């Protein structure tokens with residue numbers, strides 16, 4: 084047939100219906116017989132895959148005690164020839180068979196049942212009505228060949244798998260790329276999550292990321308969780324140490340300010356785990372505990388990080404929800420954390436600006452009004468990174484000038500050394516500007532590469548009243564630094580605290 088169209092219309096050849104689906108991926112390639120003529124390889128592989136999917140389908144129906152017609156299967160090849168069998172309910176809307184299957188049986192049990200299906204009592208050569216053939220797979224009878232698949236499955240099941248520490252929860256290993264997004268995905272459908280972690284968040288004296296002081300993953304997750312809890316959902320976190328909130332850990336102030344309202348309204352519950360709680364034995368995350376369509380996630384790596392920074396460690400296993408007995412045993416001895424563990428000192432003020440929100444400079448830096456400072460110290464890796472950033476910085480100083488009664492005796496800037504003539508020009512310019520105001524200027528440039536290179540991510544501004552009492556000062560933490568604060572197009576947060 085000759086095609087006369089010069090563009091293609093996509094035609095929908097697929098019928099789509101919503102149902103439960105179970106993907107079964109086996110990380111073992113299918114090896115064809117060596118004497119197979121090259122031209123027959125594809126047909127042989129198709130027959131193998133179809134036989135496997137039919138065996139899994141018939142075994143599933145038998146395990147579930149349902150009619151074979153109520154469950155369908157299809158198959159596809161993955162990289163390296165690894166097969167993937169997809170089971171789904173034949174009934175539109177789904178009867179939930181796939182879910183029941185994973186709740187009741189492990190993958191090994193399912194594949195063993197498929198192997199048994201292939202062990203034909205009539206010992207047929209390829210397939211027969213005793214083993215594989217049924218009304219629904221008539222179309223494939225010619226291609227079904229049980230013996231190669233039987234040998235493959237028997238071999239697969241005989242190999243010692245790496246010990247599964249979570250076999251009693253029927254958990255199967257997860258691919259590592261899925262682990263990182265687990266909590267974000269589950270938030271779309273979960274109404275209740277129980278988590279276990281050493282702490283709610285890690286304490287950071289200095290942040291180790293480039294966007295802000297609070298740890299970008301932890302802050303992003305905290306914000307998402309707060310929105311999720313505001314919709315009426317519940318998060319419970321069992322921790323081995325109660326949260327520590329204080330100005331020596333800037334990120335703790337920020338996270339506490341976010342989460343504290345959820346704790347007050349009861350959507351966030353914090354529990355202290357008993358001393359003998361073994362985090363390696365129990366799931367780290369339980370989605371919708373005690374309800375249908377629940378899941379549990381376990382991890383075989385250590386409990387090394389706070390929940391908000393790493394809700395699930397990379398080596399993870401996923402299983403169905405825990406039974407009520409297991410759940411009760413897991414939660415035995417959990418003590419509610421009393422008091423107000425997430426209240427930051429009252430002197431701490433946090434402001435969050437969404438994108439395009441006008442900055443209220445007079446409010447945020449109101450503590451400068453009619454005051455004079457002995458020194459102003461700005462720590463920001465990027466104030467001299469570009470002419471634009473530098474202009475934002477001088478605008479920032481001009482705003483301060485409209486508040487304070489006099490320029491500080493000393494202005495210090497700690498920034499990243501980008502070793503460019505441009506940066507020297509800007510430094511000189513700043514020095515002249517400050518000299519005209521009667522301030523001395525000192526710069527501390529941190530090499531960004533080569534010897535002496537240090538990771539330097541702080542973005543803070545320290546106002547010191549009195550050189551003889553360095554502890555009495557006001558510190559302003561800025562996500563993204565001065566340039567983000569001065570650019571009202573982007574979002575920005577700041578935390579102001581006074582110490583004495």
Ligand SMILES: [Zn+2]
Nearest residue numbers: 203207211214
């Ligand atoms: Zn047979």
